[in-house]
Structures are given as C-alpha cells and as structure tokens.
Amino acid sequence: MPDSIPSASNNVTRQLIDQLKRHPKRVVFTEGEDLRVIKAAAGLVEAEAVTPILLGRPERIRTLAGQNHISLKFVRIIDPKASSDLPLFVERSKNMARYRDSHQVDTEETIIRPHYFGSMMVQYGHADAIVGGNQAIPAAFFRALLRNIKPQKNVSRIFGVTMLVAPHFPLLGEDGLIFLADTGLTPEPDIAHLSTIAIETGKLAHHFLGRPPTVALLSHSTKGSSTTREAQKIAAATALAKERVTSELLDMQVDGELQADVAIDPKAAETKLPDAAVRKPADVLVFPNLDAAHISLKLLQHLGGAQNYGQLILGLARPAAQVPRTASVETIFGTAAAVAVEAIKRHELYPNSDF
Numbered sequence: 001m002p003d004s005i006p007s008a009s010n011n012v013t014r015q016l017i018d019q020l021k022r023h024p025k026r027v028v029f030t031e032g033e034d035l036r037v038i039k040a041a042a043g044l045v046e047a048e049a050v051t052p053i054l055l056g057r058p059e060r061i062r063t064l065a066g067q068n069h070i071s072l073k074f075v076r077i078i079d080p081k082a083s084s085d086l087p088l089f090v091e092r093s094k095n096m097a098r099y100r101d102s103h104q105v106d107t108e109e110t111i112i113r114p115h116y117f118g119s120m121m122v123q124y125g126h127a128d129a130i131v132g133g134n135q136a137i138p139a140a141f142f143r144a145l146l147r148n149i150k151p152q153k154n155v156s157r158i159f160g161v162t163m164l165v166a167p168h169f170p171l172l173g174e175d176g177l178i179f180l181a182d183t184g185l186t187p188e189p190d191i192a193h194l195s196t197i198a199i200e201t202g203k204l205a206h207h208f209l210g211r212p213p214t215v216a217l218l219s220h221s222t223k224g225s226s227t228t229r230e231a232q233k234i235a236a237a238t239a240l241a242k243e244r245v246t247s248e249l250l251d252m253q254v255d256g257e258l259q260a261d262v263a264i265d266p267k268a269a270e271t272k273l274p275d276a277a278v279r280k281p282a283d284v285l286v287f288p289n290l291d292a293a294h295i296s297l298k299l300l301q302h303l304g305g306a307q308n309y310g311q312l313i314l315g316l317a318r319p320a321a322q323v324p325r326t327a328s329v330e331t332i333f334g335t336a337a338a339v340a341v342e343a344i345k346r347h348e349l350y351p352n353s354d355f
Contacts, residue, residue, distance in 0.1 A: 006329050007047060010165050025344065027050050027053065029131050029332075030114040031135040032055045032056035037134060040329050052336070055078055061077050080111070092124065096147075115136070122319075129318070129342065129343045134332065155315035158313055158316060159181060161180065163312070164301075164309075166304065177208070183310075184311050187289060189288075195241040201215065202252040205252075214279075215253065218234070218258060231257050238254060
C-alpha cells in the first residue's frame with residue numbers, strides 16, 4: 001500500500017540501501033510535520049540506512065506518529081526555535097550576508113524557518129543531505145538553498161535531476177533506471193548551461209550506475225534532420241559537452257541532437273541512423289527546456305506508472321533534493337536514499353569541492 005511504511009521495493013532502492021547500510025548518512029527533512037515524511041523516516045531507520053532529522057514541532061510530530069502507530073526510534077526531532085544551534089546559525093548567516101555585501105540583515109526570524117535552518121545544518125556539517133518541498137512551493141525551498149549553501153564550482157546555475165524507475169518499461173535505461181534533466185529549475189537553458197547539465201548529470205549517473213553512462217541531448221531533430229534554431233542549439237550544446245568529455249577525460253558517452261525514440265530505442269536508431277554503430281538506450285535524457293522535461297516527467301509518472309525519485313539539486317556544494325507536494329511516501333523514501341548516497345560519493349563526484 002502506498003501509505004504504509006516503505007522499504008526498498010525495487011532493484012534501484014535496494015542498491016541504494018545496501019550502500020547506505022555500510023555508510024549511513026544524516027538526512028534533514030525540512031517539513032517534518034508531514035505524515036508521509038514520518039513514514040519515510042521510519043522506513044529509512046528500519047532499513048538501517050539513514051539517520052533522519054525532522055524539523056518541526058516535536059509535540060505535533062510525536063502526535064502524528066502515535067496516532068498512526070509509527071515508531072520514532074532513532075529519529076531525531078528538532079524545533080528550530082528551541083535549538084541550541086540557532087545562535088550559531090544566526091551569527092554565521094550575518095557573516096555570510098556581510099561577505100555577499102548584502103543590504104538585507106539576516107535575523108533569527110529568518111533562520112528559524114525550516115528551509116533556512118535545514119540548509120544551514122547541511123552547509124555547516126550538522127547533516128549530510130537535505131530533503132524538502134513536500135509542503136511548500138518549490139521557490140521557497142530553492143531560495144533557502146541558494147542563500148545558505150555554497151554553489152558548486154564550474155556550475156553556473158543549479159538544476160534538477162529526476163531519477164525514474166519502471167521495470168515494466170523495457171527501454172528505460174540499461175539498468176531499469178534513467179535520469180531526466182533539468183526537470184524543475186531553468187525554463188530556457190542556453191548552450192553553455194545545457195552542456196553543463198549533460199556533463200554533471202552524466203557524472204551523477206556514472207556514480208549511481210557504476211559504469212560509464214550514455215547521455216542524450218534531446219530535440220525534435222536527429223542529426224540535422226531539421227535546421228531550426230532550436231535544433232542547432234542542441235547540436236551546439238552537444239559539441240561543447242563532447243569537448244569537455246575529451247579535455248577532462250570523462251568516462252561517458254554524449255550524443256545529440258537526438259529525437260527521443262532514437263535516444264532510447266536501438267531499433268529506431270537503426271532506422272533513422274542506418275550508418276551509425278549499434279546504440280545502447282540512453283541513461284541520461286537532457287531536455288531542451290523546462291516545459292519539455294516537466295511535461296515528459298509527469299506523463300511518464302502519471303500515465304506510464306514510472307516511479308520518480310528526486311529531483312536531486314545539482315550545482316550546490318552540498319547534497320540537496322526537492323520533492324513535490326504530491327510526493328508519495330515511496331518517492332520521499334527513495335529520494336532521501338538517493339541524496340544520502342550522493343553524500344557518500346561527493347568526494348568522487350567533485351574532487352575539487354570543499355565538501
């Protein structure tokens with residue numbers, strides 16, 4: 001049942017949980033007064049994978065758990081207003097504002113907001129990863145992340161990656177897992193940002209899959225079948241991404257511009273690119289704009305029955321994930337596991353980071 005205490009229900013989450021059992025991580029949930037979050041936290045504890053930290057009113061969280069017979073053993077609950085870390089976070093926030101030459105003075109009233117408090121926890125090592133957005137509009141969560149967490153070097157703008165699992169889709173990636181980007185942040189990425197999305201999502205996929213991924217930059221055109229400005233933009237972004245793969249000796253394959261069927265279906269590729277080598281289904285799909293990515297995600301999820309995890313927010317120096325307000329308990333559970341595994345692999349993903 002979707003509202004029950006979750007467990008590793010597919011090969012992807014089982015692999016994530018197996019990694020976390022060896023390297024458990026602390027994940028802070030900014031909206032802890034949510035029964036879905038409480039159930040996901042209990043499932044993560046039961047799996048011996050994550051130490052959950054729920055932000056909110058302790059009495060409210062305990063009441064919800066008690067009414068639903070959910071154990072809070074090993075679940076940490078923090079009320080930001082009563083936390084002993086609050087003065088430290090307020091002072092650090094003021095220092096950050098001075099460093100940014102900001103005219104806005106940060107106050108305690110700002111820091112006690114769960115998104116802000118949680119992002120400070122992650123930035124200063126009080127938690128390993130953060131998950132939020134289940135009860136808030138995305139902009140409110142992103143604003144706190146951008147204000148309190150350092151940006152990742154060489155990534156000009158943050159972007160979102162959603163992981164999809166659908167065992168009933170035979171073409172959904174070689175491992176039954178596919179990465180979609182950018183699914184939530186940049187309405188119209190330019191050529192440089194599209195190439196960065198391709199490279200950074202490819203790095204992420206490599207570490208989750210444990211093998212070199214295939215990255216496809218999608219278009220309505222395949223290899224010049226259309227000469228529209230939009231198709232040429234994807235072709236230029238592909239060329240730029242390929243240059244980085246070569247210059248940085250990255251272990252991934254990048255191709256574009258490709259229609260979606262060519263990217264995921266070897267038979268379609270064989271028909272439309274008869275002289276090309278045999279193609280594997282893409283592991284990463286990079287969309288030309290936010291409309292295409294978000295619409296595709298929702299159709300795959302709600303009509304196709306794909307299970308979504310994330311979105312993982314890339315471009316920050318700390319692991320973060322945003323879940324939608326409609327997220328199921330399973331989505332919250334798997335997203336937390338994914339962002340915790342990202343924390344394990346952070347040094348490998350970004351060797352020059354200060355993480």
